[in-house]
Each structure stands twice: as structure tokens, then as C-alpha cells.
Amino acid sequence: MDLNTVNRVIPARSRADLGELGEGAVPLAGGSVLFAEPNPSIHTLIDLQTLGWEPFVISDDGLEVAATATLTQLSTLPDDRGWRAHPLFYQCCTALFGSFKVWNVATVGGNICTALPAGPMTSLFSALDAEALIWRADGSDVRIPVSELVTGNTTTSLNSGDVLRSLHVAARSLGSATAYRKIALSAIGRSGAVVIGRFDPVDESFVLTVSAATVRPEQLRFAGLPTASELRTAIEGIGTWFTDAHGAADWRLAVSVVLGEEIRLELTGAAR
Template sequence: MDLDIDTVRVARTRADCVLRPGEVFLGGGTYLYSEPVPAGVSGLVDLTGMGWEPWSVDGAGLRVAGTCTLEQLVSGPGALGAHTGGPYRALGLVAPCVSALTLSSKVGRSATVGGNLALGLPAGSMVGLFVALDAVAVIWTSGVPTGSTDGSGAREVAVAELVTGAGVVDLAPGEVLREVRVPSAVLAQRTVLRRASLTSTGRTAAMVTGRAGDQGPTITVTASVAAALSLHARDHAAVDRWIDRMDSTGAWFEDVHGSREWRAAMTRRLAHEAFDELVGA
């Protein structure tokens, strides 16, 4: 790691989150520290100093802070979902989604939910997790609204619409992904995950998450496409038509971790498996 930067500031108030020229936000830093410093970046603003509660559950649902580490996500909400059939059944999806990242325990202690979402990488499994849970991202807009110190001046966007392409995220310069909210109605519903990679410990190349909602199963595809795609599936024929449309529109993402053709075939298989599990077949 060789970070050629001039300053590091620790943010402790909303006012500290106003970026100065050349600054970018720092969450866990596990990706930023592994890559060359982007051109023009001369300073970091560390969001972990904000002291946000990693997660909480109340009558409105689950809230996960942008600075919640993946380890905290598993030991908190993930543990709540470990009891099949309980009031937090849907959160059984947390641990396998984190495992899909094939990260070390050291990285898990530092990498954050907000960082994974904000990167917008196809293999970033926090997207598949929170889209399946019908979550909304709360984003602090840039600058400090007059008279505000507690995070007002925010907008909300469905996580399903947050990532719009490979590495392309609906975050304007200076905006902060404050938290992700999962509605209470979702928490007791059944969920499922299926994934594929070229090797047993390789990067996820196709991932399907799903939830058995009140209107029937919802299936979400990530990793094999540049941005999450979801379907309210009625039957296997509908799943096939959906995958066929992805074929016809060239939706498949391709890199060294999998060809378009292979990802398409794996996605089709995984989507059918997820549908079967959600309908209890």
C-alpha cells in the first residue's frame, strides 16, 4: 500500500463531511488501499469517526449504517436471522451474502456495507442482499443545510436503483451513503441465495438472491449483470422469458471471472433453483 496523499481528516460532525478540493470519503478503506490513488485525490475524510450505531431494529424495520463493517453485519443482523422461521427470518440471507465476497476475516473487520454499495461492482454482494430485502438507501446530500447538524438534507433511493452500471452509482460528488433501511414487513419472509464462480474460492460471477414476498417470489440477479435486475416470478416460464430478454439485450457482464455465455447459463440455472426453493418445490 502506497497512498500518495497530503491529508486525512476524521469526520465527527455533519459539517466535517463537507469535502474540500481533492478530498474523497473513506469508509473501511479495504478497496481504496488496494488500488492506486485516483488522479486528483489529495485527501481522505474518514467517516468512521462519526460514531454511527452499526445497526438497529425497531418497529419500522432494520437500519444498517454505511460504516457498519461486514463483520458487524454478520454478528448482528446475521445472527438474528440464524433462527429459521423466526421474526427475522429474511436476515438469514446476510451471512451467505457476506461469504460470497470470499474475504478474509481481517478485511471483514474493516470493510463496510456503505463502501461495498458505493463501489457498485457487479460482484459486490451487498447489492444483491439489500435489493432482495427491498431496502432503501438514505443519502446525505452534499453541504450542510442551514441550521442542520444531525443529517437532515437527505434523499432516499431504492437500493435496486442505486447502482446503475459496473462501478456507476447514483451518488453525486460530496454525497454520503448514511444508512440502509429494510422495512419491517420484509424481515420475517423467506429468502434464498444461489451463486457460482469459476473456482471454489473465486470471485462471484453469477448470484441470484430471492424473497418470498406477499405478491409471490421476487428474484434478483447480480454479478452476472452490470446492475441488479429483479423479477416478480409467477412460474418457471416467466423466469425463462426474463433470462431470454437478458440474452437479447446483451445484459451480461464479462470479465476474467466468467464469459457472457457461461454467466448466462449459470444465471438461468440458479434462478430456477431459487424459484423452486421460494415456492417450496
């Protein structure tokens, strides 16, 4: 869709160029959502791609993913480090409500900052306990959990002028066993629920992340693998289920219970 109110596009070359962000001036990464609907209040785009961020930086500490990395780049990240959680990258990319053409332009950071409940990058990086590096408008830096960055349906903890720079996934999370489930009302429809489990072999802790079915990511943590009853009770205790065209709240709760139990059983096998 044409943004016919835009009269200026600024190719950012340094962090200083981001000082132009504010009312009517917004960041441009892939643009797959930005150009999908009318935005008459926007008059300036600040292009983040011209900053030239490396999509991935791998170190002994883990993986740093640039906010401008595309879903295609993430889905094809080589599996050459022995990360048990590696399959989750591709699995979550397949939850995007969009074709391969969208994968080529849609960015990790854009998907998270749009903050749709069904955002698969929010699901992925929340499940891996990733931290988001935020460049604050005042020049400071802050890291916050991705699960806390998205606060509700299309809302985040970002302030005006803030920019999501990257996502850091710790090596320990990458070494965890994971299990993924997605359900939608139609085969290629927007996710009604995305449920991801992660078992940490170091301390044998278990975390279940529920998203798409809730207005923000919900995480359930256990010191060890829970019983079926414990897990069900915890899921039923979530209070942020919602209803829209992609599923009713009671259906979302019910299917999350079923998918959560499937994940518990799968990761029980992995733990053994």
C-alpha cells in the first residue's frame, strides 16, 4: 500500500540519525507491516537497513540476532554449532502468516515491535529467554527480556524514539531441548495458539511459553518437569486469553492445555 503522506526517507548511517525519530517519523526495516495498512500520520521514514548491521554474531556467550535480520536469514541459519534448540528457528518462521516472499523482507525486530499476539518472533525469542537490546532515545542502552518487551495486543514497553537493536540468546538456552506446537483455525491461517516448551539439561528446569492465544507471551516455569495435573493447572491459571476472528478465548485455553501436555510428554522423553 502506498504511504502517500510520506515526504522524506532518511537512510540512517549512524545512531545519531535515529534522533529524527518521533511523532510522524518512524523506523523502516522490512516494511511488510508498515506498508500493509494506511498510516496517514506518518511523514518520515528512517531506514534502518542502511546501518549495515550483521544479521548474526555468534560467540561463546550465545547468539546475537540483529533486529534487521530477515526471517529468511534466520530460517536458514546453519546448524553447525550443535544447538539442540536450533530447529525452533525454522519452526517459528513457519508460524508467520505470510508467504516466502514476505519472509524475504520481514524482519525479526519488526515482527516483535509490531506486537501482534500471533507474532512468531515474539514466540521464538520469548521461549528462548532472549534479551532485547534497546537503544533509548536519550542515548542510553538497556536490555530487557523479550517476554517483557511485548506488553499487550500491539503494545510494547518501547518509548517514542526507542529502537530495538538486537536480540541475545544465551548459549545455555540454545543448548536446551525444545518442543514446538502451533494450531490455527485453518491450515495456513494466523496462529490461534503457539506453545513452546524448553527443558534445560543443566538444572533440569522446564519453561512453557504460551503465545498467540494470549495478548502477550505467558511463561510458566517449573524447577523440574511438572506432572500433567500441575501443568494443566498452571495453564488454566493464565488470565490473558482473548477472542478474535482467529479463535475464541475458551478454545485457545483448551487447545493450549492439550498442546502443553504433548510438549510435556515429548520433553520428558528428551530428558531421559
